[in-house]
Amino acid sequence: MDLKVPTIDFRKSSELEKGNEKWNLARDEVYKALEEYGCFEALLDGEIPKERLYEKLKQIFNFNLEKKFGNSQNVLVGYTRDNPRIPLQERMIIDNVLNHGVIDNFSNILWPHEGETEFSDLVLTYSKKLSEFGDMVRRMVFDKLGLENYLDEHKKTGDCLLALIKYRAPKSEETNVGVPPHTDKIISTILSQHDQHVNGLQIMNKNGQWLDVQYSSPHSYIFLVSDCLKAFTNGRLHCPTHRVIMGNEERYSMGFSTIPKEGYIIKVPEELVDDDHPLLYMPFDGSKYLPFYLSEAKRGIFVTLESFCGVSVNISNLS
Numbered sequence: 001m002d003l004k005v006p007t008i009d010f011r012k013s014s015e016l017e018k019g020n021e022k023w024n025l026a027r028d029e030v031y032k033a034l035e036e037y038g039c040f041e042a043l044l045d046g047e048i049p050k051e052r053l054y055e056k057l058k059q060i061f062n063f064n065l066e067k068k069f070g071n072s073q074n075v076l077v078g079y080t081r082d083n084p085r086i087p088l089q090e091r092m093i094i095d096n097v098l099n100h101g102v103i104d105n106f107s108n109i110l111w112p113h114e115g116e117t118e119f120s121d122l123v124l125t126y127s128k129k130l131s132e133f134g135d136m137v138r139r140m141v142f143d144k145l146g147l148e149n150y151l152d153e154h155k156k157t158g159d160c161l162l163a164l165i166k167y168r169a170p171k172s173e174e175t176n177v178g179v180p181p182h183t184d185k186i187i188s189t190i191l192s193q194h195d196q197h198v199n200g201l202q203i204m205n206k207n208g209q210w211l212d213v214q215y216s217s218p219h220s221y222i223f224l225v226s227d228c229l230k231a232f233t234n235g236r237l238h239c240p241t242h243r244v245i246m247g248n249e250e251r252y253s254m255g256f257s258t259i260p261k262e263g264y265i266i267k268v269p270e271e272l273v274d275d276d277h278p279l280l281y282m283p284f285d286g287s288k289y290l291p292f293y294l295s296e297a298k299r300g301i302f303v304t305l306e307s308f309c310g311v312s313v314n315i316s317n318l319s
C-alpha cells in the first residue's frame with residue numbers, strides 16, 4: 001500500500017463523458033482510491049476562484065465575528081471559536097449554501113451596510129463548481145457499482161454545507177491537535193486549503209498508519225468519503241479516520257460537504273448484498289446520525305457507524 005493519498009487529474013474533465021474510455025479510466029481510478037483510502041487528491045481546473053475566496057476569508061477572520069454571529073459551541077451552526085475540544089479552530093458554517101438567498105443573508109451579516117457582492121459571487125461559484133465535481137464523483141461510483149437507477153433519487157437526499165475554517169498556530173504549551181481523530185458522520189466532503197505548503201490534514205490508512213495529506217498543486221482538493229456513503233455502499237468504500245495536526249503557521253481551509261437531508265433513510269441497495277458481501281448496515285435515518293453522535297459524545301460515549309447501525313451489533317443486541 002502506497003504511503004501517499006492517490007492523485008487524480010480532472011483538469012480536462014470536459015473530455016470525460018460517461019461511457020467513453022477516459023471516463024472509464026478515471027472512474028476506475030476514483031473507485032480504487034475510495035475503496036483503498038476513502039479519499040483522493042483531485043486536481044481541478046483553474047475556474048474555481050479558490051485563491052480569491054481565501055484572500056477574502058483572511059480579511060473576514062479579522063472581523064469581530066463573535067459580535068456578528070454570537071459564539072455557537074455547536075460546530076454545525078453559525079460561528080464557533082474557543083471550543084475546548086478544538087481550541088485552535090475558528091469556524092463559520094454556511095448551511096444550505098446553494099439554496100436561494102442563503103449566501104446573501106450570510107454576506108449581509110458580515111457587511112450589513114456596504115452592499116458587498118464579491119464575497120457572495122465567490123462563494124456561489126466555488127460551491128457550484130465543487131457541487132458539480134462531487135456529483136461527477138458520485139456518478140462514477142454509482143456507475144462502477146451498477147447503481148445508476150439509484151442516482152437521481154440519491155442526488156435529492158443531500159444538502160450542501162460550506163465550512164470556512166481558520167486554525168491558529170498553537171502556543172508553546174498548547175496542544176498541536178487542530179482536530180482530534182474522527183470519521184465524518186455525513187455523506188462526503190471536498191476539502192481545500194489556502195497554501196499548499198502548510199500541511200496539517202492526516203488520514204489513517206487501512207494499516208493504521210497516519211499519512212500526511214499533501215496538496216501537491218494550487219489546484220488541489222481532497223475528496224473524502226464519510227460514514228453515510230460507506231454505509232450506503234455496504235462498506236465497499238472506505239471512510240478514513242482523519243485528524244489535523246498543526247505546525248507553527250496558521251492554516252485556512254474550506255470544507256464543502258454533502259449532508260443527509262432530514263428523513264433520508266440510508267439503505268444498502270439489494271444489488272450490493274450477496275454471499276460474498278453480506279449486509280453490514282441496517283437502514284437508518286442519515287440526518288439523525290450526527291446529532292446522536294454529538295449528544296453521546298457529550299456523555300463521553302463515542303458512537304461509530306458499526307455501533308449505530310452495524311448488523312452484527314444489532315443482532316447481538318437482540319439475542
Ligand SMILES: [Fe+2]
Nearest residue numbers: 182183184242
Ligand atoms: Fe472531518
